[in-house]
Amino acid sequence: MVKSVMVAYALWAVAGPLGLHHLYLGRDNHALLWMLTLGGFGFGWAREVLRIPAYVGEANRDAEERKAPPTVGPPPVGPVRFVGQVCVGIYFGTVALIALNYLSFFYLIILPLCVGAGVHLVSCIGQQTSDLQKTLTTCLITSPIFYGSSLSPLPISLAASVTAAQYRRVKAPRTPGCTPELGGYYDDAWKKVLEILLKEYTEKEKEALKVFSLDAEASLEDITHSYRGLAKTWHPDHNPSKEAEAMFIKIHEAYEVLLQRHKPRRFT
Structure with a gap:
């Protein structure tokens, strides 16, 4: 679909610091950079008022024109x-x-x-x-x-x-x-x-792994299986002693540490 200079300028004016006009033009890297830096700390966004026509022209080139042309060397340093x-x-x-x-x-x-x-x-x-x-x-x-x-x-x-x-x-x-x-x-x-x-594990997470006698490659399923076994062994109802109570608390705290690591950071 042919990209419009007017639409690009409208998006630049409305949400330029968030890179919306770059998303429209298929410039995903540029859009990500603008999202992370709020439009290049504002300076990059302001500078683009003169650059948008060139960006639109680049986006509208057909497949043949977008192919990298043969060059004798790298592009010039900007x-x-x-x-x-x-x-x-x-x-x-x-x-x-x-x-x-x-x-x-x-x-x-x-x-x-x-x-x-x-x-x-x-x-x-x-x-x-x-x-x-x-x-x-x-x-x-x-x-x-x-x-x-x-x-x-x-x-x-x-x-x-x-x-x-x-x-x-x-x-x-x-x-x-x-x-x-x-x-x-x-x-x-x-x-x-x-x-x-x-x-990479923090020191706190490494200590939690030691409680379950597991290494850094352990999955969430491995951790949960080990937790259930140890919790059953050291539960105060099965082992009524101060040592068992302290160990049960330690096991539960270690499990919470590792559970927090795995759930929010799971990468798919």
């Missing part, structure tokens, strides 16, 4: 894109620093992955993309150098942005059955990142 990568990387890292810095593995895993995700998201806007794995590797290498510093998102983001710019490329043409994602089209690296984040 200063606006580079600055955006640095700023969004810092933003993602700062949010993680505020919310998750209590985790023991934060500076080695969580912070670099968050900064790298922000940088890569910006690098994938429009017709360009970059190498996610190399960007994340740079973040993971740089982060330990600034371990424990509240300013670490800045150098990590700078290093990741330089890497993303170095490995920039035109997106591959869309093919039938292809699933678009943050890197342009399906990229196993994102699944690996999610798996790392979902498998």
Whole structure:
């Protein structure tokens, strides 16, 4: 369906900071970035008043015109894109620093992955993309150098942005059955990142697993089965003692900790 400049401008005016006009134009990466940063902190949304006709023209190209043209090298480095990568990387890292810095593995895993995700998201806007794995590797290498510093998102983001710019490329043409994602089209690296984040346990959760003598690979069904067995063994009605009562409370608290982890974070 042909996209309209007037409709795009109307959506930009009504809900531009939330990326509604980008969703209309099929620019999912851009829309996601705008949702997470409220229109590039307002500046990006205001700048788009001059860019919308170009976005609409790009969306209206037919399948042949959308195919990546043969080039002798990568697309030119855009200063606006580079600055955006640095700023969004810092933003993602700062949010993680505020919310998750209590985790023991934060500076080695969580912070670099968050900064790298922000940088890569910006690098994938429009017709360009970059190498996610190399960007994340740079973040993971740089982060330990600034371990424990509240300013670490800045150098990590700078290093990741330089890497993303170095490995920039035109997106591959869309093919039938292809699933678009943050890197342009399906990229196993994102699944690996999610798996790392979902498998990491806090110290409290690790202690809860020890109560049930289970490892980090245990499923919710394994945890529930173990809980029922231990609860039956240590229930005060079957074992009337202070030790049994204390153990029963400990088992129940451990189960609640693991139940909260599995239910809201289950990824499908």
